[in-house]
Amino acid sequence: MDLLTYNIQHGRGQDHVHDLSRIVDLIRPFDLIALQEVERHWERSGHADQVAEILSAMPTHYHIWGPTIDECKAVHQSSALPPSCGRRQFGNLLLSRYPILWARQHSLLGHQSALHLNLHRGLIEAVVELPNGPIRIYVVHLTYPLPIVAESHITQLLNIVRHSRVEGPPVSGKHGDESWFNEAHPLVPDEAILLGDFNFRPGDPPYELLVGCHHPRLGRVIDKDTGLIDAWVTAGNAEDGADKGGNDATFHPNGVGNLGYRVDYCFLSNTISHLVESCEVISDCMYSDHFPLYVRLKNI
Template sequence: MKLVTYNTQYGVGRDGRYDLGRIAAAIEGADIIALQEVTRNFMRNNMADMVEGLARLLPDYFHVYGVAMDIDFGTVGDDGKPANKRLQFGNMVLSRWPIVASRNLLLPRSRRLSRGNLQRSALEALVMAPSGALRVYSVHLDHVNLEERIAQIRHLKERVYAYPMEGGAISGAVEYGFPELPSPEEFVLMGDFNMVPGSPEHLVMAGAPDPVEGAQIVAHHPVDAYALAGGVPDGSVSWTDATHPEKSRLIDYAFVQAGLAASVRSIRIDKDAQGSDHQPVWLELA
């Protein structure tokens, strides 16, 4: 199974050009795709509907979209009536196999006044893969404040690990004539975490290594796939600052539930993709 995560930066590459075809080409061949910074009616990409565009370019995939930030400043049409063109910013999951349920998990945030602070979220998708049901999360954390990222990670982990007890989007579905959905423990968290390896928030996510014995795989922490199957070379980056290249860093990740750690075959960063200021990160599971 091949999974890929890609922060699309509204479909705008480092050349300043909006080209959704480049995004679609970069993720071609994946079985499950997690995307971040997917927008509708955003001025930075000429008000494009990226959800419609990606669905059209990738017609063989099931998809779900989770809106994190949703605003409308009261625009009206030529007829003077409400245009209902909402600026939406969020995450998307696409899958070759049915996505039978999803939830959009809004992450905690503060009222920041010195810098813009968009509502962030993690989009949960229950995928019916041939090997069994799998939960996949497309995650996007705050990019400015460490304290906020830590709060978001704690909340995300709480929601992810509560899933088997809650039953996801619905339980007792027989009352409505639906089959009962599976509640798998297995999950993959993919996306733009805006943190670097070994940072305080990374330790909150994956656990602090023992000073003598090193990192351990435990049931209550997701496992960083970079630590498995050889990882990626030192100095690898997944986000590039074109103005200040020295600020480029590794901030896009895939984390797996502990029971899936042995299934991680490889993880790699696609250095050639040009559709965003981020690079796609590919994960292969046995």
């Protein structure tokens, strides 16, 4: 099974051209795709409905759209556009070759910033029916303009992942109106996969909150029941390769050819770490300011 996570920077490539078609051509063969920075009706991308364009080009994939920003456009702009363009949205998009049994959106509490760009963040939680059973998929995009936000967002994320089985599916219990239960609502699976742009580097405190602290002799100390593993490392790659000039950078803040960072990840429940076959950065893809991260798993 082939997974891909990709921050597409609203379709704007390193050539400064907005072109969704080349991104669609890249992602179409994959089974599970987590996209970040997808937008609808923004001026900078020509008021395009990028969600609709992607879905139209990939009709065999199921999807969940999770806007984290949803705003009414200025009156002078919206009055000159079709009513459907009256709002602009920005967020995450999950695409799956397999049925998405149910999904829910989670909003992360943050702190308003006075001097630096700060965006509201959230994540998609979905249960996908794979050939050998369901699994939880999370699509994540985080940002940390303030140090206090970094720890808070990771703590909230971990609480969401760990509490999911306690909360159960979106509909549970009993009710006189049986239409609530017309669809099957399977229990929340134990195993989870987190995909996205986390905006931290290996070794940063938020990274250690997810994968455990580093012991000089034992390596990462991971909780047996709730611990997560980094697919990149499990596939045999160096955790800190990008910081040493390796080929695992998914983001180059000063342009390609300069030292980059690994900020895009696939984290998995440690109970399915044995399914990781390979993990690589598609470093020749210039369709965004990030590079896609490709993970191959054995059939789950």
